[in-house]
Each structure stands twice: as C-alpha cells, then as structure tokens.
Amino acid sequence: MAEVRLKQVRKAYGAAVAVHGVDLDIRDGEFVVFLGPSGCGKSTTLRMIAGLEEITTGTVEIGGRDVTRLEPKDRNIAMVFQNYALYPHKTIYENLAFGLRMRKMERAEIDRRVRSASTMLGLDPYLERKPKQLSGGQMQRVALGRALVRDPDVFLLDEPLSNLDAKLRVRMREEIARLHQEVGTSMVYVTHDQVEAMTLANRILIMRDGHVQQVGAPLEVYDRPANLFVAGFIGSPEMNLVDGHIAGTVARCGALSVPLPPDAGAAEGSEVVLGIRPEHVTVAEGPGARPFHVAVIEQLGAQTLCIGDVDGVRLKVLMDRSDAVRHGTTLPVQFRPERLHVFLKQTGLRVNRAGAREGQRPAA
Amino acid sequence: MSSKATIYSFLFMGLAVTALLIVAPVAYAVSLSFYQMDSFVGAPRFVGLDNYARMLSQWVFWRALINGFIYSLGTIVFQVVLGIGFALVLNQVFPGRNIVRGLSILPYLLPTVVVVLTFKWMVDGSIGVLTKVIAALGLPPVQWFESPGAAMASVILVSVWMWTPFVTTTFLAALQTVPSSLYEAAKVDGTNAVQRFFHITLPMLKPILTVIVLLRAVWMFNKFDVIWLLTQGGPVGATEHLAILSYKQAFGQFDIGGGAAVATISFAILSVAVFIYFRLFPLDTE
Incomplete structure (x- = not known):
C-alpha cells in the first residue's frame, strides 16, 4: 500500500x-x-x-x-x-x-x-x-x-x-x-x-x-460544484441552469424571481447562471410559490420527473411519484435558496460559498 | 424454384466444377501411373503397379525425395523466421512506414522468371554484383550452380527472397489483430520484449502460423518453376526433387507412366503429411 x-x-x-x-x-x-x-x-x-x-x-x-x-x-x-x-x-x-x-x-x-x-x-x-x-x-x-x-x-x-x-x-x-x-x-x-x-x-x-x-x-x-461544467455533469437528472441577473435579494430570470441565499457572492446587477437541481424544487403551496405548468412527464418508478415552465422559464422538477400529474397540470413550486447554486456567467465559476448540505436550512 | 432446390442446384454446380477441375485430372494422372506409355497419343498398356515398383527401386527417386524435404524445410524455416521478423519491424511506427511496407511486397509481385534472371545476373561470374562483393571481401568465388551444396543454397535463397513477402504480409495483417491492451497488460505483468514475443505475439499468431506453414510446405514441395529456371534439377540431380523428376521422366524420358507414378507418390506423401500435421496442430475451432 x-x-x-x-x-x-x-x-x-x-x-x-x-x-x-x-x-x-x-x-x-x-x-x-x-x-x-x-x-x-x-x-x-x-x-x-x-x-x-x-x-x-x-x-x-x-x-x-x-x-x-x-x-x-x-x-x-x-x-x-x-x-x-x-x-x-x-x-x-x-x-x-x-x-x-x-x-x-x-x-x-x-x-x-x-x-x-x-x-x-x-x-x-x-x-x-x-x-x-x-x-x-x-x-x-x-x-x-x-x-x-x-x-x-x-x-x-x-x-x-x-x-x-x-x-x-x-x-x-x-x-x-x-x-x-x-x-x-x-x-x-x-x-x-x-x-x-x-x-x-x-x-x-x-x-x-x-x-x-x-x-x-x-x-x-x-x-458545491466548482463551476458550470461540474454542475451540469454531476447529478441525474441534470441540474437546471438558468440565465439571470442579481437584483437585491433575488435573481431575476426573465419574469421569474428566485430568492437568493444570503452569501450569493455576486454584485448587484451581475450576470449569473442559477443552478437549481430538479430534486431541490419543492412542490408545495406556500408563500412565494409559483405555478409550474407541466409539459412532459417521465415516470421513473419511485419518482416522477416533470418538464415544464414556471414564469416562462423551462425547468425540470423531480418529485416523489405522482400518478395524478398529467400534461397541462399546474403545480405550485418553491425554490430553496440554501440549495441554489450561483455561477458568474462570464467565468462560469461558482460564487456562492456555502452551498448547503441536505437537511440544512437557511438561518432565520 | 423452391429455396431447397436453389441450394441443391448451387451445391451440384459447385461439385461439378470441383470434379471437373480437381478430381478428374487427379484421377486421370493416377490412372496413367498404371499404364506404360511413351506418348499421349500412343496406345497405353496396362502394367498394374510396375511403374511404382520400378521408380521406387531407383536411387534417383530417393534422392529426389530427400532433396524435396531439404528444399521445403529450408525455404519454410527461412520464410517463416524472416517473415515474422520483418512483420514485427513493419508493425512498428517509424517515418515512411507505409512506403517500406509497400516495397516489401514487391518481390512477391514480380514474375518468377524476372526474379530468377535478376539473381542469375547478380551472381554472374564476370559482371554479377554478388561476385564483385565476394571478390572485394577477398573471399573465394562461389560456384553458385556448379557445386551441389551451393546450387541447393541458391534455389532456397531465391525461393526465400521471392516468397518471404507473402509470409511477412500475412503475419503483419495478423499482428494488427492482436489487441494492444494485451501487450500493455503484459508490460504491467513484468515482461520484457522477448517475453512478450513468446507469451503474447507467438501464441496469438499460432492459428495463422499453422496455416502458413502448411501452405508453404505444400507449395514448396511441389515448386517447379524456380528450380527449373535456375538449375533444371542439376548439377547431377543435386536440386532435383519429385516434381522435377516427374517432369523429366514423363517429358524427357518419354516414360509417362513412370512420371505419373512419381507424381502420384508425391501427392500421397503430401496427403499423409497434411493429415498428420492437422492431427498435431489442430486449427482452433472453439
């Protein structure tokens, strides 16, 4: 050895x-x-x-x-x-x-x-x-x-x-x-x-x-993928990568506003790419929930992968198995800032430092 | 026509062509050996096994048989050893490899008579390049076609020169089918280049080696043109093997039955040799 x-x-x-x-x-x-x-x-x-x-x-x-x-x-x-x-x-x-x-x-x-x-x-x-x-x-x-x-x-x-x-x-x-x-x-x-x-x-x-x-x-x-390549390469289904810019405590991606983690690490107005894993989008009603219009459904057995649009942005959402979801169904979805990955568009490098582990929650 | 009828019709045609081109001439040649004939137009006389008894009792037959073995063995050994050697070299990566590979096949592409005449010029007593080189080295002149040993060496040399490229090309093709990962695994396993040759290359070439040795043995044992053009079996029968003896007997002595008997014995020897060879070195059919 x-x-x-x-x-x-x-x-x-x-x-x-x-x-x-x-x-x-x-x-x-x-x-x-x-x-x-x-x-x-x-x-x-x-x-x-x-x-x-x-x-x-x-x-x-x-x-x-x-x-x-x-x-x-x-x-x-x-x-x-x-x-x-x-x-x-x-x-x-x-x-x-x-x-x-x-x-x-x-x-x-x-x-x-x-x-x-x-x-x-x-x-x-x-x-x-x-x-x-x-x-x-x-x-x-x-x-x-x-x-x-x-x-x-x-x-x-x-x-x-x-x-x-x-x-x-x-x-x-x-x-x-x-x-x-x-x-x-x-x-x-x-x-x-x-x-x-x-x-x-x-x-x-x-x-x-x-x-x-x-x-x-x-x-x-x-x-905590170090850059866009790792973010896209690791994880199945692949991470959602959405272009946007920093606007205060949120990232604006077209009509969609995604709340940012406290340590987003990018200056106001910076062009960024948001990484959102399909399994980290929560399907639940609640404050800040957005309507997700399902276009394609892939039944994986234990889980259901839905591909659809939220505020005009195409996303993949992975949830527990659901037999009821159909093409055209609208689901309420929420984004968890602590599970969000922020990459600078220009360099492709990750800028938010922490990147929480499973079970971790943002500070109150 | 039903598919079965199609299959049988093709099979029949194949068998008919085989019978016409192979079985009939062999049967005719064998049948000739039981007759006494001095030409193909005269009336043959059935003599049973007399031609065999007569030929087998002559020392020229046994000399031709031994010469045939010496010639075949000599040419096969050199062709295979040199063929593998050249193939190993040509399998390496070096500048101009494709040109050298193309050139290496050239002797095989030349007509036999061209190769033989080229060799005769090379060893010509007054202007031959080999004669000049030997003289320049201060060595005694070689009687290429006059001394029995040198004459046999000459026919072997020319045969090796002419047919080694065939062996090289075949082995080169076979070498390219050996996965490089086997050599890499062997390197990791601690082998050196010689060990890799004996543990990887040679065993991987064995199926093609088996076929090549057999083919070359059959071809060389029956080879007529090179020897006839170089020595006509001389001097004093030193390079006369069964094929030459058969020809001389049939068309020189006008003893067609005797010539056919020699050819039939040669055919029988080769058949037995091929049978034994495949028992000793079975082709891998797993």
Whole structure:
C-alpha cells in the first residue's frame, strides 16, 4: 500500500495537449475516481501513472518513490483494463499466475496467491477454463484477480465496467467496493459514469479537455460544484441552469424571481447562471410559490420527473411519484435558496460559498 | 424454384466444377501411373503397379525425395523466421512506414522468371554484383550452380527472397489483430520484449502460423518453376526433387507412366503429411 502523488503531470502529443498539469495527492488506501466525458484526459492520466504513457512534464511518485521514468513493471502497480485484456491462450489459472511467474516467484507462493484471489472472487470453478469460455462478469473478475494476486502498491482501473450490461455493472460495482474494503489498497478508477464515481469514490477528480475541474468527496462535488461544467455533469437528472441577473435579494430570470441565499457572492446587477437541481424544487403551496405548468412527464418508478415552465422559464422538477400529474397540470413550486447554486456567467465559476448540505436550512 | 432446390442446384454446380477441375485430372494422372506409355497419343498398356515398383527401386527417386524435404524445410524455416521478423519491424511506427511496407511486397509481385534472371545476373561470374562483393571481401568465388551444396543454397535463397513477402504480409495483417491492451497488460505483468514475443505475439499468431506453414510446405514441395529456371534439377540431380523428376521422366524420358507414378507418390506423401500435421496442430475451432 502506498500514497500516489502527481505533480504538474502534463501530456502533449506534439502541439496537442491532452492533459494540462494535474496535481493530486492520493492518500494511502484511498479510492479516487477520475470522472469526465470521453476525451477529457482521464484515461491518459491513469496511463501515465501506470507508465503506459510517457509523461511530457511533471512527476509521479508512488510510495514516496519517483517513478516518472520507470517501466510499468518497476512501479509495483496493477491495472484492470476496459476490455479485460486477458490472455486468450492461457487458462484462468495461468492468467492469474502470469505476473507472478514473470517475477520469478516461488511456485508454492504463486499457487497460494492465485487460489486465495480465486476464492475471494468466486473463480474456483473456472480456473482450468480459457477466457472465452467465461461470461463478461466472470472475465472482469479474472481481470480483478490478476491485479489482486500481485499485491501492488496501487490498483489502476480503466473503465472496468463499461463492457458489462447495466445489471451486472451494479453487481460488479458492489464487488469492487467490497474488494477495496477488504484489501485496503489505494485505487484509482477511471469512468465516465457519475453513478460509479459517486458510489465508489472517497474523492472524485473531475476533468474536462485535459483540465482538472474539481477534486472533492462525492457529496461535496454534488453540493458545491466548482463551476458550470461540474454542475451540469454531476447529478441525474441534470441540474437546471438558468440565465439571470442579481437584483437585491433575488435573481431575476426573465419574469421569474428566485430568492437568493444570503452569501450569493455576486454584485448587484451581475450576470449569473442559477443552478437549481430538479430534486431541490419543492412542490408545495406556500408563500412565494409559483405555478409550474407541466409539459412532459417521465415516470421513473419511485419518482416522477416533470418538464415544464414556471414564469416562462423551462425547468425540470423531480418529485416523489405522482400518478395524478398529467400534461397541462399546474403545480405550485418553491425554490430553496440554501440549495441554489450561483455561477458568474462570464467565468462560469461558482460564487456562492456555502452551498448547503441536505437537511440544512437557511438561518432565520 | 423452391429455396431447397436453389441450394441443391448451387451445391451440384459447385461439385461439378470441383470434379471437373480437381478430381478428374487427379484421377486421370493416377490412372496413367498404371499404364506404360511413351506418348499421349500412343496406345497405353496396362502394367498394374510396375511403374511404382520400378521408380521406387531407383536411387534417383530417393534422392529426389530427400532433396524435396531439404528444399521445403529450408525455404519454410527461412520464410517463416524472416517473415515474422520483418512483420514485427513493419508493425512498428517509424517515418515512411507505409512506403517500406509497400516495397516489401514487391518481390512477391514480380514474375518468377524476372526474379530468377535478376539473381542469375547478380551472381554472374564476370559482371554479377554478388561476385564483385565476394571478390572485394577477398573471399573465394562461389560456384553458385556448379557445386551441389551451393546450387541447393541458391534455389532456397531465391525461393526465400521471392516468397518471404507473402509470409511477412500475412503475419503483419495478423499482428494488427492482436489487441494492444494485451501487450500493455503484459508490460504491467513484468515482461520484457522477448517475453512478450513468446507469451503474447507467438501464441496469438499460432492459428495463422499453422496455416502458413502448411501452405508453404505444400507449395514448396511441389515448386517447379524456380528450380527449373535456375538449375533444371542439376548439377547431377543435386536440386532435383519429385516434381522435377516427374517432369523429366514423363517429358524427357518419354516414360509417362513412370512420371505419373512419381507424381502420384508425391501427392500421397503430401496427403499423409497434411493429415498428420492437422492431427498435431489442430486449427482452433472453439
């Protein structure tokens, strides 16, 4: 086990810069998820930690050791690939044992480690099979096992669940979480799936176009997105982003006035973008309630997502399941200032500092 | 026409073409081996297995058989080893790679007679470039087609030169189907380049290697044109293999039955060899 430190790690392919200087300290035993859309540089950053991609500038340290110019085999890392990368001509046992054999480990120790990992991952019945005789989930477990037997300083996982169907993905996600708890080794995990990131990570690093957008705990990035990109990327359904300007204690968005939190952080008259999560719009009568005209309904099972207009502004509203709501229904909605996100339109950066957590209420 | 009738009609046509182009000539050639004939127009006389007994009792037959094995084995080993080597090089990223890849296939595209004549000029006793180089290095002159060993080396050399590009191109295509993630996983697993070749590249190329070795073996064992154009089986039969012997017997000695017997034995040897080969190296059908 070890900590991983990235110092201004940058990757350029000629004039094209894929990663613009990443700084990150991953604590011993921490589970960090690199999250972002395709082409944002998250996999490239992971591959630079692995040594599969040359680092243009900057340094990578693993366990206090500078590994920037070392070969992958000399970094004591283990990696799980998106397409599993199992050796098709070798049996599952041989796949698990290969890395240890290459390190000239004693045969008895190899056998002990392989059988221990195989038991932990439920692979005992398949040890003599070839990879193509396994299902996608079983292959992914073998890929995890191959990393596990190595007892590395850090696990690197590159979109390991992308090739699995939705149901299996949930099961494997739980398995990875359990594995992390059991072995306690640092893990760096790349995904474009925010649910995987939110459920697995101790911390999430969000990237866009090779730039780090925000690093924080899952609920921290959900509660206090640092900029418009993070605000739009984290959360499902997506956050409502509404253009407006500051007018006293409210933000005016066309005909709609939204009460601001006390620490809105923007000067009078500033052009802002208000972030309102669909789940943070309250459907209830009360002072300040506005009529919301439902145009589209999406029944999600436990919840109902309504898309409609309030004072001419198009919004998504997520509420507890309602079978009665119909196209054309008018619902009273209220905005909770403490759950409002205020971003400066010009910079896209968040300006309200607090951004309350669930259950927090504005000061009386 | 019903779909079943369509299927059967296509099947019948396919079988008819196969019978016409493959089965009939083979059957005719085999049948010739049971007759004594001195031309294709004279009256054949049935002699049973006499032609086989006669040919098998002659030492030229056994010499031709051994020569055939030496020639096939030599050419296959060099073609496969060099073919894989070149394919590995051409699979790397370097400036002008596509041009080099295109050039590498050229010898295969040239007519055999052009390659053979080019080689003959290269080793010409007075103006040949190889002759000059050997002289410049202070080495004794090589009797390319006069000494038995050098003659066999020459036919192997020209065959390797001509058909290695085919092997290279096939392996290059196969190499591009190997997922790069396997090499990356192997790097993480602690392998060096040599270990990656033996643990990843070679096993991944095995299916294509099996087919290539078989095809080259069959083609080389039956190869006629290169040897005929270079040495005509000489000197003193040193490069004469079964295909050359069969031709000489049929069209040089006007012993058509004897030539057909040699060709039939060659066909039988190859059939048995192919059968054993597939038992030893079954194609992966999982």
